[in-house]
Amino acid sequence: MFKSVSWSSFITTVIILLVVYYIVIGILYFRNDVMGLLKKGIRKKSAPAPLSMPGADPKSDPVFFSSVHELMDELKELFFTAAAKHYPEEELVVALQGMLKRYIHLKGTSFEVAINSHIQQTASSVCNISLDDYAIQRVW
Numbered sequence: 655m656f657k658s659v660s661w662s663s664f665i666t667t668v669i670i671l672l673v674v675y676y677i678v679i680g681i682l683y684f685r686n687d688v689m690g691l692l693k694k695g696i697r698k699k700s701a702p703a704p705l706s707m708p709g710a711d712p713k714s715d716p717v718f719f720s721s722v723h724e725l726m727d728e729l730k731e732l733f734f735t736a737a738a739k740h741y742p743e744e745e746l747v748v749a750l751q752g753m754l755k756r757y758i759h760l761k762g763t764s765f766e767v768a769i770n771s772h773i774q775q776t777a778s779s780v781c782n783i784s785l786d787d788y789a790i791q792r793v794w
Contacts, residue, residue, distance in 0.1 A: 690731075722765050725757050729773065733780045743783050750793040761794050 680688065732753060736746050750773065760766060770790045777783045 718760065718763060718765060721757055721760060722769070725753075725760070725769065726772070728753055729776065733776050736783075737781045741781065741783075743785070743789070746777065746781060746783055747785070747789055747793055754793050758794075766794075 732749055735741075736749065741749070754761075760769065773793070774785050774790060777785050
């Protein structure tokens with residue numbers, strides 16, 4: 655019976671079985687990572703929101719509101735990723751710096767205080783990392 659199986663059909667069968675095996679393992683264990691990568695690929699890369707008219711009130715400007723909502727969504731993802739991967743404080747600060755770099759137009763507005771407070775509270779509750787005021791100043 656084994657004499658009738660050629661090497662090419664054996665290798666083809668092994669390759670097909672390996673591909674199926676790794677797809678199943680990927681789906682079972684890395685489903686969230688794959689979905690996150692697919693969502694990032696589908697989602698448009700968000701360019702920094704343009705600054706509004708000079709002298710405009712940030713509390714009533716829709717550009718600032720949409721930026722704050724985008725930032726809050728991204729912060730939520732970042733904190734849950736940091737908690738799952740057990741980021742140390744310094745790694746979390748670096749990740750926050752990279753994220754807030756795209757939202758520099760919010761620095762100095764009335765939203766900055768609320769964002770800083772949100773970052774401190776969420777880092778403490780989700781990641782068990784206590785960020786002091788100096789760390790919060792560094793992220794901007």
